[in-house]
Structure formats: C-alpha cells, structure tokens
Amino acid sequence: MDNAAIHRLTDADTLARAIGSAMFAQDAASQGLGMQLKKISPGYACVTMTVRHGMLNSHQTCHGGFIFTLADSAFAYACNSGNQNTVASGCTIDYLAPAREGDHLQAEAVEQSRAGRLGVYDVTVSNQEGLRIALFRGKSYQIKGEVIGGLESRTRGDPA
Amino acid sequence: MDNAAIHRLTDADTLARAIGSAMFAQDAASQGLGMQLKKISPGYACVTMTVRHGMLNSHQTCHGGFIFTLADSAFAYACNSGNQNTVASGCTIDYLAPAREGDHLQAEAVEQSRAGRLGVYDVTVSNQEGLRIALFRGKSYQIKGEVIGGLESRTRGDPA
Amino acid sequence: MDNAAIHRLTDADTLARAIGSAMFAQDAASQGLGMQLKKISPGYACVTMTVRHGMLNSHQTCHGGFIFTLADSAFAYACNSGNQNTVASGCTIDYLAPAREGDHLQAEAVEQSRAGRLGVYDVTVSNQEGLRIALFRGKSYQIKGEVIGGLESRTRGDPA
Amino acid sequence: MDNAAIHRLTDADTLARAIGSAMFAQDAASQGLGMQLKKISPGYACVTMTVRHGMLNSHQTCHGGFIFTLADSAFAYACNSGNQNTVASGCTIDYLAPAREGDHLQAEAVEQSRAGRLGVYDVTVSNQEGLRIALFRGKSYQIKGEVIGGLESRTRGDPA
Numbered sequence: 001m002d003n004a005a006i007h008r009l010t011d012a013d014t015l016a017r018a019i020g021s022a023m024f025a026q027d028a029a030s031q032g033l034g035m036q037l038k039k040i041s042p043g044y045a046c047v048t049m050t051v052r053h054g055m056l057n058s059h060q061t062c063h064g065g066f067i068f069t070l071a072d073s074a075f076a077y078a079c080n081s082g083n084q085n086t087v088a089s090g091c092t093i094d095y096l097a098p099a100r101e102g103d104h105l106q107a108e109a110v111e112q113s114r115a116g117r118l119g120v121y122d123v124t125v126s127n128q129e130g131l132r133i134a135l136f137r138g139k140s141y142q143i144k145g146e147v148i149g150g151l152e153s154r155t156r157g158d159p160a
Numbered sequence: 161m162d163n164a165a166i167h168r169l170t171d172a173d174t175l176a177r178a179i180g181s182a183m184f185a186q187d188a189a190s191q192g193l194g195m196q197l198k199k200i201s202p203g204y205a206c207v208t209m210t211v212r213h214g215m216l217n218s219h220q221t222c223h224g225g226f227i228f229t230l231a232d233s234a235f236a237y238a239c240n241s242g243n244q245n246t247v248a249s250g251c252t253i254d255y256l257a258p259a260r261e262g263d264h265l266q267a268e269a270v271e272q273s274r275a276g277r278l279g280v281y282d283v284t285v286s287n288q289e290g291l292r293i294a295l296f297r298g299k300s301y302q303i304k305g306e307v308i309g310g311l312e313s314r315t316r317g318d319p320a
Numbered sequence: 321m322d323n324a325a326i327h328r329l330t331d332a333d334t335l336a337r338a339i340g341s342a343m344f345a346q347d348a349a350s351q352g353l354g355m356q357l358k359k360i361s362p363g364y365a366c367v368t369m370t371v372r373h374g375m376l377n378s379h380q381t382c383h384g385g386f387i388f389t390l391a392d393s394a395f396a397y398a399c400n401s402g403n404q405n406t407v408a409s410g411c412t413i414d415y416l417a418p419a420r421e422g423d424h425l426q427a428e429a430v431e432q433s434r435a436g437r438l439g440v441y442d443v444t445v446s447n448q449e450g451l452r453i454a455l456f457r458g459k460s461y462q463i464k465g466e467v468i469g470g471l472e473s474r475t476r477g478d479p480a
Numbered sequence: 481m482d483n484a485a486i487h488r489l490t491d492a493d494t495l496a497r498a499i500g501s502a503m504f505a506q507d508a509a510s511q512g513l514g515m516q517l518k519k520i521s522p523g524y525a526c527v528t529m530t531v532r533h534g535m536l537n538s539h540q541t542c543h544g545g546f547i548f549t550l551a552d553s554a555f556a557y558a559c560n561s562g563n564q565n566t567v568a569s570g571c572t573i574d575y576l577a578p579a580r581e582g583d584h585l586q587a588e589a590v591e592q593s594r595a596g597r598l599g600v601y602d603v604t605v606s607n608q609e610g611l612r613i614a615l616f617r618g619k620s621y622q623i624k625g626e627v628i629g630g631l632e633s634r635t636r637g638d639p640a
Contacts, residue, residue, distance in 0.1 A: 400616025
C-alpha cells in the first residue's frame with residue numbers, strides 16, 4: 001500500500017467516524033433506546049443496546065421490534081458511512097434465540113454489496129455471551145445529498 | 161350457517177378479544193410506545209401508534225424500527241388470537257413511504273396461512289390519510305402452551 | 321372517465337400486451353418451462369405452468385426453485401409492463417403447500433408500490449384447485465432504457 | 481479431540497455424503513439442470529451449475545429463478561445432511577450481479593442456526609471468477625422421517 005492509499009484509507013475512516021457522530025447527534029430514536037455507536041468504518045458499524053423492562057412483550061422476552069430496531073440502526077450507520085445519503089428500502093430478520101431483560105445486545109453491520117444506488121448489508125445481533133440472537137439483512141437505496149454537506153463523498157472505485 | 165357454527169364463531173371472536181386483553185396487559189413494549197389494540201378477531205389484529213419525536217432517526221423521519229415494531233405487534237396479536245402460544249420466527253418489511261412526527265399509523269395484520277406449526281401473516285402499515293407506509297410479512301411458529309391457560313384452544317379444522 | 325382518460329387507459333393496456341409479447345418472444349427460460357403468459361396489464365401479470373416430472377426434487381414434490389421461477393416470471397412481466405426496463409433486486413418466497421407432478425400452477429403478480437426507481441410486487445401461486453402454494457414478494461429496480469424502444473413509456477403521475 | 485469424537489465426526493461426514501448421494505439420485509430437478517453436488521458435510525453443501533441458453537430471460541441474462549433454484553438445491557442438501565427430513569418454509573434472495581450464458585455458478589450453503597424444528601441457512605452464489613452473483617437465506621422446517629431410513633440421525637447436542 002503506498003502513501004496515497006494509506007492517506008485515503010485514513011480519510012475514509014475519519015470521514016466515517018465524523019458521519020457517525022453527526023448522525024448520532026440527530027438520532028433521537030437510537031439515543032432514546034440507550035444505544036451506543038461503538039465503532040463505525042467504511043461499510044461497517046457496531047451498535048449496542050441493553051434490553052430494558054419497557055422493551056418486553058407479553059412473553060416477557062424482548063419484543064422483536066426492539067431487536068430489529070437495534071439491527072436497523074447499525075445498518076443505517078454502515079450504509080451512510082460513505083457520506084452519501086442512503087435509506088432502507090427493505091429488511092428481513094430471522095430470530096435465532098430470545099433476548100431477555102438486562103441482556104446487553106450488540107449489532108454488527110457489514111456491507112455485502114454496493115452497486116449503483118443499491119446495497120445489501122448483513123447484521124448479526126448477539127448477546128453478552130456471544131450467543132447469536134438474530135440475523136438481519138438490510139437493503140439500502142442511495143438518495144440525493146450527503147450526510148455531512150460540503151465534504152467529498154466516498155465514491156465507487158475509490159474506496160477512500 | 162347453523163346455530164352451532166354461529167355459536168363457535170362467537171366463541172372464537174370472544175376468545176380472541178379475551179386473549180388480546182390478556183396479552184396487552186402484559187405487553188410493556190406496545191404499551192410504552194403508546195400503541196392501542198383497536199380490533200382483534202381470529203387471525204386478525206389492528207394496532208395503532210402515533211409517531212413521537214423520540215421515534216425519529218437522523219433523517220428526522222420515523223426510524224424504520226418503530227414502524228417494524230408496530231407491524232410486529234399487530235402480527236403477534238393476530239397469530240396468538242387462537243390461544244396457542246405462537247412466536248415470530250422471521251419477518252420481512254418493505255418501506256413504501258416515510259412516516260413523520262405526529263403521524264397516526266395503523267397496522268392491520270391478516271392471516272394468510274396456518275399449517276402445522278407454521279403461519280404466514282401480512283401486515284399493512286398506513287398513515288392517517290390511508291397512504292401505505294410499509295408492507296410487512298411475518299412468519300410464525302407455534303410453541304407449547306396457551307396464551308390463556310385452561311381454555312380450549314382454537315384448533316385446526318375447527319376454527320371456533 | 322372522459323374520452324381522453326379512456327383513450328389513455330386503452331393505450332396502457334395495449335402497450336402492456338405488446339410488451340408482454342415482445343418479452344415472451346425473447347424469454348427462453350419461461351418458454352422452455354412451458355409457461356404461458358395468460359394476461360398482462362399495467363402493473364399486473366398472470367402466468368401459468370404445469371409441473372413436469374423434471375421439476376421434482378428428491379421428496380418427489382415440485383422443487384421450490386420452479387415455483388419461485390414461475391412467480392419470478394409473473395413479477396418480471398408485471399414490473400416491465402409500463403415499458404421502462406426494470407429488473408429484480410431481491411425477492412422473498414414463503415411456501416404454503418407442496419405442488420405435485422401434473423399440477424397446473426398459476427402465478428398472479430400485482431403491483432403494490434412504485435416510487436422512484438423502486439417497486440414492490442406481490443405474487444400468489446395457486447394450483448388448479450385454487451389452493452395457494454406460495455406467496456412471493458418481488459422488489460424491482462428500474463434501469464435505463466425501454467422494453468420496446470421508440471414508444472412512449474408509461475410515466476409516473478400519468479398511469480396511462 | 482478424543483477417538484470417540486473423531487469417530488463421530490467421521491460418521492457424520494460419511495452419513496452426510498451418503499445422504500447427498502441418495503437425495504441426488506432422486507432429484508430430477510437438480511439433475512435436469514446439470515447441477516453437480518460438489519461437497520456435502522454436516523450443515524454444509526456446495527452445488528454447481530452452468531448457465532445454459534435455455535436459462536436466459538428476455539434481458540438475455542440468467543433468469544433469476546435458475547439462480548434461485550441452484551441456491552435452493554444447495555440449501556436442501558445442507559439442511560437434510562443430518563438425515564432428518566427437512567423442507568424449506570421460505571427463502572429470500574438478493575441479486576448482486578447478473579449471470580450470463582456459459583457462466584459456471586457455484587452455490588455454497590452454510591448452516592447458521594438450527595433450533596427445535598427450525599433452521600436458517602445462508603447460501604452465496606458466485607461465478608467462475610469468484611464474483612458474487614446472489615445472496616440467499618433459506619429457512620428450514622424439520623418434518624417427520626429420515627432421508628435414509630434405518631440409520632441413526634444426527635441429533636441436536638450430539639453433532640456427530
């Protein structure tokens with residue numbers, strides 16, 4: 001890797017972190033649920049959340065909607081990490097095991113594909129013991145505009 | 161329809177409403193988000209929710225997770241309406257239009273199939289103007305036990 | 321409906337049928353599986369197929385892939401019926417009942433949403449007795465070009 | 481790993497291969513499409529297929545249904561590899577890149593979860609250059625019976 005490549009890599013990581021901070025500051029939903037953005041890099045995000053009593057359903061396990069919301073937030077940060085405004089077009093979730101009150105959940109989102117305006121991201125939700133709780137797959141759609149205006153976006157073919 | 165069939169139908173509707181009340185009383189998540197269970201009958205449920213400021217994401221639209229959670233609640237009521245304990249195995253959601261702060265959303269869940277332990281339910285989420293916000297498809301898995309113990313469950317081949 | 325509206329409606333239907341014929345003539349896959357395009361109109365298509373011995377899996381029921389392929393063809397005709405080149409970005413299928421050798425299957429595709437470049441289509445696959453075999457949901461992505469060049473495409477806001 | 485564990489591992493691998501052979505011999509659909517079962521082990525299968533002219537759609541690319549069918553076959557072999565009769569309840573596919581006539585496709589299915597009667601399998605379809613063509617996620621449902629009768633099935637908690 002030459003110096004220019006290293007420089008671009010650094011820029012992409014720095015940009016992703018700046019985007020994460022800017023998004024999170026405006027993200028009432030993720031904040032209100034006690035989520036924390038643990039890590040963000042190009043095409044990747046890790047978000048955590050602790051299951052509160054108010055997240056339990058009538059089975060006294062975590063309502064699937066909150067597990068989904070955690071995964072969806074990680075997906076949103078990962079797919080916007082290149083500074084191109086991107087929204088979810090659709091998602092699927094499969095539940096592997098229940099989550100319970102007090103569980104500390106972690107959602108890791110990884111970009112699987114990005115071509116044209118479309119992207120596919122896989123998110124794995126695990127608990128504090130590393131047990132996988134759910135698998136989520138998000139489909140993204142790039143719209144106009146930038147997350148942080150005035151910066152140069154990460155572009156296709158130039159990952160930095 | 162003979163008298164016995166009418167009687168069973170009535171019983172199934174009454175049972176579904178009793179199940180809805182019993183579930184909702186234990187459902188901290190749906191209560192906490194301000195949801196209301198508007199109607200429940202065998203294989204059907206309608207749940208409403210108003211989008212609060214705390215449900216907004218960084219785009220200042222309703223976080224997809226809360227739209228999903230509303231749909232997921234309607235799905236849960238519909239698939240448990242026969243008194244057989246039933247959980248979600250997986251779900252898909254497709255977003256058609258954004259929801260905004262103050263929007264009054266309605267999720268209608270309709271049973272599409274139930275065979276063996278598996279079921280498929282379609283949920284449509286609309287706003288106060290009847291505009292469709294999202295399409296959700298939930299897959300259910302029947303586990304052991306009853307929602308309300310000691311009652312006779314709605315059984316396959318005997319819908320009442 | 322005034323005369324102009326009737327005229328546009330006729331045009332849209334005629335255009336859809338012309339597109340269906342042009343596409344089917346080039347569609348080796350659907351032809352080779354013995355499919356028939358029974359009906360096509362704006363946002364809608366009905367395609368049929370009889371289950372052959374060569375479509376059976378090791379359980380001696382119709383391989384899910386062929387049920388999917390039938391649904392996918394109906395989806396393709398429905399989402400291209402407005403003459404804008406459109407491809408599938410992703411699909412989901414849920415199997416409700418098995419199909420057997422000799423069954424005559426019908427797939428009906430209905431447009432649920434089309435906004436920007438994205439669309440959502442629901443396809444129901446049924447057998448000769450009207451029993452539902454599978455539910456399919458296709459997500460479409462509009463690319464450049466027209467199915468039949470030189471014609472005026474059906475445009476958003478002007479459904480004719 | 482002690483001798484007994486090694487013995488069980490060998491048995492599980494041998495059993496999986498025997499199941500693969502027995503299933504493939506009865507699988508007219510996969511055979512007819514020219515698929516080859518390259519490898520099968522507990523919870524895993526790799527199946528290949530070359531795109532024929534008869535698999536092309538009106539865009540002259542491989543009909544998504546055949547890409548799905550290849551992935552679905554790999555999924556079927558992976559989820560039956562423990563000798564418990566298992567069927568698909570539903571699947572999702574996301575297309576990343578088109579496949580063309582003559583492309584040699586490979587589908588690798590990996591078990592992500594298996595609990596109770598339900599399983600989740602991820603399948604990646606790639607072409608001869610290693611380019612990923614599609615991501616598939618299959619949900620399995622275990623029914624009664626064994627693929628090869630009279631053998632001891634692989635059981636939960638005893639992966640061999």
